[in-house]
Amino acid sequence: MEWEITFDGITYECINCAYCCSCKDWRIYLDYFDVLKLKDYNYAIEDCERGKFKKRLKVGGEGCVLLHNNLCKIHLEKGYEYKPLMCKIFPFSFMVKWNGDLLLIIKHYCKGIKKGKCDKRMIKKAMEYCEELYLDELDDIIFEAMEHSSKTKIDDNWRVSWEEREEFGRNIFKSKNLNEVAEKCKELINYDVSERINKIKDNLSKLEEDIRKENEEEIIRFMGELNKREHFRKFPFKKEIDKLLEIGERISRYKNVFKGEAIIDKELLLNPNSHYTI
Structure with missing residues (x-):
């Protein structure tokens, strides 16, 4: 196994x-x-x-x-x-x-x-x-639960293999900071996510520098964790990115981002009617 x-x-x-x-x-x-x-x-x-x-x-x-x-x-x-x-x-x-x-x-x-x-x-x-x-x-x-088609959507007009989609996600969420996340989304899948990224950065800007940096890194790590878990793989990849950034924006409101992650995980794992799930 x-x-x-x-x-x-x-x-x-x-x-x-x-x-x-x-x-x-x-x-x-x-x-x-x-x-x-x-x-x-x-x-x-x-x-x-x-x-x-x-x-x-x-x-x-x-x-x-x-x-x-x-x-x-x-x-x-x-x-x-x-x-x-x-x-x-x-x-x-x-x-x-x-x-x-x-x-x-x-x-x-x-x-x-x-x-x-x-x-x-x-x-x-x-x-x-x-x-x-x-x-x-x-x-x-x-x-x-596994996929029985060799192709998946990036958007309605762009289909790739599952291996390519996985590689896109891995590259995007290996980013060192939120600006790099935005740059990679634009570079790899031609998707402008700057508006959502700016919302996250605005929330983090209220924090002390060391906490802000630590929270930024954790938010990116958690979005990457959710991407690996594949909660959203039934959506086109750009839609998945939207949902992950929405989650990032929500947890960026918490000084202790782990509290926000706990709330998100309850919705994803315990609430089948969550708006995050299909």
């Missing part, structure tokens, strides 16, 4: 906040082996119908019913290995790339997100858990 990591420059460290156990807008679904391991916790499991999943953990007022004093009862009593796969995967997940490769993503609404580099062992485990959880249907998921 070929994997690509989408979040270079971002790391995660658990801060024991139990936010992942709060089950806000998500639930913990159990596969067959999870149910077997949790036979002593049948009182916390309920029936459901969600694809291959027929069981899930119950929730109460504070989230998962197995959460006590911000600690997981399973982890305390049985150990980490007994925890459901979905619990062990968080804050990671995956998407399918246009060519069928798997994209490892990280959820920015997790409160343990920070700058740095992720531990290689953690990354490897996240990939293994994703494969294990969806083992029986992963081939079908990949086949349905």
Whole structure:
């Protein structure tokens, strides 16, 4: 199975906040082996119908019913290995790339997100858990989600290969600053994005110089991360650029841009009716 990591420059460290156990807008679904391991916790499991999943953990007022004093009862009593796969995967997940490769993503609404580099062992485990959880249907998921046409649109009059589109995105979001993003959009795809770029720069101009520079670099990195994730690949590439720059403008309003990224990620990953999605 070929994997690509989408979040270079971002790391995660658990801060024991139990936010992942709060089950806000998500639930913990159990596969067959999870149910077997949790036979002593049948009182916390309920029936459901969600694809291959027929069981899930119950929730109460504070989230998962197995959460006590911000600690997981399973982890305390049985150990980490007994925890459901979905619990062990968080804050990671995956998407399918246009060519069928798997994209490892990280959820920015997790409160343990920070700058740095992720531990290689953690990354490897996240990939293994994703494969294990969806083992029986992963081939079908990949086949349905990948592209079956060799061409994609830059706009209504310009079609290129998926490899070329990917290379355009990689080049644009390797830029060192926002002016370079605008220059590359004009040079590579003949697209003038100066108006949107200026909106982002106007928001950043209100900040101290060191924070402004750091936020500018992070905004470009995050737009590149979303481009790698391919949330918007069903749109023509110029339309995708519009949406990424709209996101860049939104998060540039935050002094701590990671707060803005958390809001965007909730919309992209938890809200199927978001105006960003098709």
